[in-house]
Amino acid sequence: MSEPAATTFGEARRQLDVRRLARRHGWTVGVFVLLLVIVLYWRSSTAVAWGPFDVQSVAIDAMPLAFAACGQAIAIISGGIDLSIGSLMALVNVVAARWMVTMSLREAIFFMLLIVLAGALAGALTGTLIVVTRVADIIVTLSMLFVWAGAALAVMTIPGGGIPPRLGTLVTVDTVFTTWLPAALVILVGVVAVVWIPIRSSRLGLALYAVGSNRNAAYLAGVNVARTRIAAYALSGTFAALGGLALTMASGIGDPHAGDIYTLNSVAAVVLGGVSLLGGVGGLIGPIAAAFVLTLVKTVLIIRGVDQNWAQVIQGTLIVVVMMLGGLALRQKGKSGT
Amino acid sequence: MTTTPVPETRRIEVRRLLGDNPAIVLTFVFVGLFIATDIVNRVQSGHAFATPKQLSTTFLYAAVLGLIAAGQTLVMLTGGVDLSVATTVTAAAFTVSRVGTHGAAESIALALGVGLLIGAVNGVGVSIFRVNPLIMTLGVSVITLGLLTVEAQGQFTALVPDFVATLGSERVLSYIPYDLFIWAPIAAVIILGLRYSGIGRMIYAVGDNPVAARLGGVRVWQVQLFVYAMCGVLSALGGILLVGFNNAADLGIGAPFLLPSVAAVVIGGTSIFGGSGGYAGTIFGALILTVLDSLLVILNASQATRQILYGLIVLGLAAIYARTSSSS
Numbered sequence: 001m002s003e004p005a006a007t008t009f010g011e012a013r014r015q016l017d018v019r020r021l022a023r024r025h026g027w028t029v030g031v032f033v034l035l036l037v038i039v040l041y042w043r044s045s046t047a048v049a050w051g052p053f054d055v056q057s058v059a060i061d062a063m064p065l066a067f068a069a070c071g072q073a074i075a076i077i078s079g080g081i082d083l084s085i086g087s088l089m090a091l092v093n094v095v096a097a098r099w100m101v102t103m104s105l106r107e108a109i110f111f112m113l114l115i116v117l118a119g120a121l122a123g124a125l126t127g128t129l130i131v132v133t134r135v136a137d138i139i140v141t142l143s144m145l146f147v148w149a150g151a152a153l154a155v156m157t158i159p160g161g162g163i164p165p166r167l168g169t170l171v172t173v174d175t176v177f178t179t180w181l182p183a184a185l186v187i188l189v190g191v192v193a194v195v196w197i198p199i200r201s202s203r204l205g206l207a208l209y210a211v212g213s214n215r216n217a218a219y220l221a222g223v224n225v226a227r228t229r230i231a232a233y234a235l236s237g238t239f240a241a242l243g244g245l246a247l248t249m250a251s252g253i254g255d256p257h258a259g260d261i262y263t264l265n266s267v268a269a270v271v272l273g274g275v276s277l278l279g280g281v282g283g284l285i286g287p288i289a290a291a292f293v294l295t296l297v298k299t300v301l302i303i304r305g306v307d308q309n310w311a312q313v314i315q316g317t318l319i320v321v322v323m324m325l326g327g328l329a330l331r332q333k334g335k336s337g338t
Numbered sequence: 339m340t341t342t343p344v345p346e347t348r349r350i351e352v353r354r355l356l357g358d359n360p361a362i363v364l365t366f367v368f369v370g371l372f373i374a375t376d377i378v379n380r381v382q383s384g385h386a387f388a389t390p391k392q393l394s395t396t397f398l399y400a401a402v403l404g405l406i407a408a409g410q411t412l413v414m415l416t417g418g419v420d421l422s423v424a425t426t427v428t429a430a431a432f433t434v435s436r437v438g439t440h441g442a443a444e445s446i447a448l449a450l451g452v453g454l455l456i457g458a459v460n461g462v463g464v465s466i467f468r469v470n471p472l473i474m475t476l477g478v479s480v481i482t483l484g485l486l487t488v489e490a491q492g493q494f495t496a497l498v499p500d501f502v503a504t505l506g507s508e509r510v511l512s513y514i515p516y517d518l519f520i521w522a523p524i525a526a527v528i529i530l531g532l533r534y535s536g537i538g539r540m541i542y543a544v545g546d547n548p549v550a551a552r553l554g555g556v557r558v559w560q561v562q563l564f565v566y567a568m569c570g571v572l573s574a575l576g577g578i579l580l581v582g583f584n585n586a587a588d589l590g591i592g593a594p595f596l597l598p599s600v601a602a603v604v605i606g607g608t609s610i611f612g613g614s615g616g617y618a619g620t621i622f623g624a625l626i627l628t629v630l631d632s633l634l635v636i637l638n639a640s641q642a643t644r645q646i647l648y649g650l651i652v653l654g655l656a657a658i659y660a661r662t663s664s665s666s
Binding site: 081083146149153261264326 | 468470484487491647649653
């Protein structure tokens with residue numbers, strides 16, 4: 001009597017596991033399938049033989065957005081949103097390009113570490129302002145967007161500066177093991193692994209998700225909400241700084257307006273990557289894959305002879321449509337929940 | 339019974355008075371800033387700034403920001419925000435000069451139509467698809483700017499019709515700017531409309547508590563669609579006046595108005611969360627920012643300094659309003 005019951009229970013549980021697994025990772029898998037489809041389409045639309053160079057250029061193009069998406073994902077997972085990412089990236093871009101141009105490689109690498117640290121502090125400042133003033137995340141980060149953008153303009157009004165040549169080739173030319181594995185991709189995966197994985201599995205990682213899914217419940221469970229939110233924005237600032245550095249290494253110059261599109265595109269990548277705008281759900285792998293999807297869409301369009309500005313329009317439209325579908329999904333969920 | 343509570347209550351009374359009538363404080367700020375600018379200008383160049391001519395110029399400049407911020411006020415009263423106002427201004431300004439050869443009436447109508455379209459797209463995204471307003475309007479703004487860049491690459495004769503140029507830059511009786519004849523009636527309609535009309539009350543209701551508004555029978559999506567569409571039209575109107583003032587349109591013409599439009603609304607005391615505030619405060623906000631801008635120009639402040647300053651003003655004021663509203 002008890003044995004069959006146990007089996008059905010076990011079966012139900014297994015079914016639940018499968019369903020839970022599908023629900024948890026289905027979206028991410030979907031994004032990777034989408035990425036694969038776009039890559040195949042891209043592959044079929046060029047007559048020229050497809051080489052390691054193409055892989056490299058995509059990795060370079062996507063790296064800044066991938067970092068930005070990681071930062072945005074952490075902010076959104078913790079229940080906030082960081083609109084200042086794009087202009088913080090621009091600020092990092094111009095600071096790096098203005099002062100690194102005369103440096104040796106070793107000095108430049110040290111300087112980059114300092115910049116990442118400064119990015120973390122800048123993010124922590126934003127987070128502290130949000131916690132202390134109790135103003136909505138959106139307004140504070142919107143204000144910071146203008147503050148960082150103004151600071152970027154103060155550093156450099158017109159594009160200029162540069163980087164040590166060796167540093168540029170590190171990202172744009174170097175490969176690891178085979179010519180098919182660009183250094184840019186290795187750096188991206190390596191940095192995300194080194195920064196995010198230890199945090200994700202630590203107390204702080206759990207706290208980020210807890211605060212994001214229900215702030216009051218997290219508080220009642222003994223989570224230090226204020227400290228967690230500040231940490232989330234500090235991480236977001238760290239990744240924004242990394243994105244700005246990636247931007248500098250890819251383009252080789254500083255441009256105070258280079259970061260403009262990354263605020264919107266990072267949010268789009270995060271939503272497309274399966275992170276709920278309500279917070280508490282998602283990871284970084286989805287947003288990174290989505291960053292590649294968004295970058296590739298534009299690349300493919302330009303390869304197919306579409307004017308660069310039209311490509312921008314189409315990419316923007318795609319982002320808005322993704323947001324609308326995301327909104328619709330959220331609405332359905334809300335309806336079924338109530 | 340002790341003496342300490344007395345100043346406390348008096349302070350609360352003062353705060354309540356000022357909270358209910360932001361116009362009093364804002365008038366003081368406006369006059370103070372005007373006098374400060376006058377002093378700085380006298381020190382710098384020996385000329386007075388506090389002249390009827392400069393006051394008239396301030397209103398002439400402020401009309402553009404005032405109209406853009408009018409749309410922003412309506413949107414923010416419902417608890418949203420529109421980050422596409424700057425590109426809408428650019429789109430309208432560009433449209434006027436693009437089809438200016440067809441005459442003033444046609445170019446103005448088309449520019450307003452473009453504004454309505456942009457606003458309606460925003461409204462549909464926010465109200466029906468429930469996209470976060472920031473994201474929706476930012477996305478629409480990127481698309482619009484892309485389309486404008488594509489269009490600007492084509493061959494055409496740019497011309498700002500004389501009527502538009504007169505409207506945007508000239509004055510009657512040497513002191514009254516023409517654009518005041520556009521701004522003043524619209525301001526009156528918005529202020530009275532928000533207070534007395536059905537849609538006006540519904541805008542407050544939606545901003546205060548969308549769920550309660552919906553349960554109370556308000557079709558929330560219609561109200562949201564309305565405010566975003568109106569914001570598009572009002573921004574386009576601002577763009578028309580701006581291109582009349584500049585007598586030429588480039589693709590960066592609207593960009594400097596984005597943060598000031600939000601700042602003017604926040605200075606005017608409209609809550610960022612929606613539901614309280616109004617357009618009268620925003621008008622003062624627009625005037626104050628215009629004088630502040632003149633002051634910064636006189637002080638030779640760069641675009642960078644101005645941007646940082648506007649960012650800090652919005653942040654600081656939002657923090658002050660958050661504090662006063664949470665303490666009461």
